[in-house]
């Protein structure tokens with residue numbers, strides 16, 4: 001969030017468990033973060049499970065990144 | 073009043089958020105400092121047992137969301153800075169990582185440090201086998217053997233949570249168990265949990281990652297091969313953080329009467345208080361009492377509760393965001409990843425980063441990390457990233 005305040009586009013990869021925390025923190029800092037939510041957990045996953053998470057996260061990130069670049 | 077704040081709360085866990093809310097609802101200017109994020113221990117827990125009452129269970133994130141929203145609505149200003157010293161007295165002053173501030177009253181709600189055994193080499197193994205968060209790190213030990221050290225109800229709950237994934241859980245109880253009969257029955261029924269009483273860990277084994285512990289019992293010493301170790305002993309209070317207040321042998325702040333310390337402008341709430349029962353309901357009750365006590369201490373100075381409150385107090389003026397935003401001058405080809413070093417976070421980031429690299433045909437992608445998820449990012453790294461890159465993909469939490 002500090003990066004966004006400094007003008008850097010900084011999408012946050014957040015697991016679902018940590019989403020309320022990130023939202024609360026963002027509200028307290030008065031910023032609107034760009035968030036890509038990944039199902040919890042990430043630690044302890046095997047390769048195939050991790051690949052699924054990467055696929056889902058990339059699916060959400062690419063349009064978000066295109067939009068940020070397009071509106072810059 | 074000449075102070076920067078009427079009330080400064082140190083720590084935004086259950087106790088601190090509640091104290092801050094209560095003081096702000098009385099019309100006082102309140103800041104709540106936390107060196108991490110709001111929530112304290114709640115951030116590490118998935119389910120809260122015996123909350124709101126005995127036998128009931130509340131999702132941790134739900135309570136956390138409620139506490140933060142209520143504090144926000146009451147007008148509490150959150151500051152993500154570490155308080156390094158509280159100079160108590162008639163007009164307390166706080167040294168923080170972002171400078172010095174004054175307050176009419178201070179509520180100390182710092183909770184306790186993470187559990188530690190105090191053994192040589194322990195810090196090097198934290199995150200490499202040693203953890204104090206079964207909910208976060210338990211899945212790393214799927215099908216493997218782990219040990220848990222402690223004697224209270226929460227140790228028992230952590231052991232039960234670990235038993236859902238680990239192959240075997242040994243609970244090492246330094247003396248006698250202090251958990252309830254109901255938890256004792258659930259531990260016994262698990263089938264994967266062994267409880268050793270009168271057991272002390274005397275040494276850690278492992279080169280770079282934990283591979284076992286040495287356990288002393290009345291029967292002598294023995295090696296226990298484990299990949300994970302979860303210590304819930306040796307937790308310490310804020311100790312010498314506050315001048316002039318007494319602490320007990322575990323660094324928790326002693327009180328004269330409820331939440332009042334020997335200094336009339338300093339109050340303590342939650343786990344940081346000597347004798348606190350270390351539970352969410354008691355931290356909440358302490359927070360409410362400390363907030364009310366701080367209000368009462370400031371009443372004469374604050375004009376008997378009647379004051380004109382500036383609703384924009386603590387809110388950044390609209391122009392400042394735009395000013396800061398002019399900083400991002402790098403090109404769109406400058407993209408980096410920033411990992412919090414949690415298990416698999418870097419792999420996840422790299423995977424997503426590769427997809428973006430292909431999508432935007434980027435020649436390369438930068439990489440930075442912080443060594444420990446539970447520490448704030450180094451300012452130099454943030455400075456470097458913000459000067460060098462247009463976009464940084466950040467891994468947060470797991």
Ligand SMILES: Cc1cc2nc3c(=O)[nH]c(=O)nc-3n(C[C@H](O)[C@H](O)[C@H](O)COP(=O)(O)OP(=O)(O)OC[C@H]3O[C@@H](n4cnc5c(N)ncnc54)[C@H](O)[C@@H]3O)c2cc1C
Nearest residue numbers: 083085086087107112113121155182183342343350351352
């Ligand atoms: C493993 C475990 C499981 C538990 N399970 C349960 C349960 O199921 N039910 C239940 O009722 N209780 C449970 N508890 C107990 C409960 O979590 C705590 O009693 C309660 O959360 C304490 O709240 P607190 O606000 O006092 O402290 P904390 O939650 O520890 O918050 C303190 C905050 O202060 C901040 N801080 C510390 N020092 C500074 C500083 N110098 N400057 C700025 N900020 C600072 C920290 O970052 C932290 O956010 C459990 C405890 C543990 C360890």
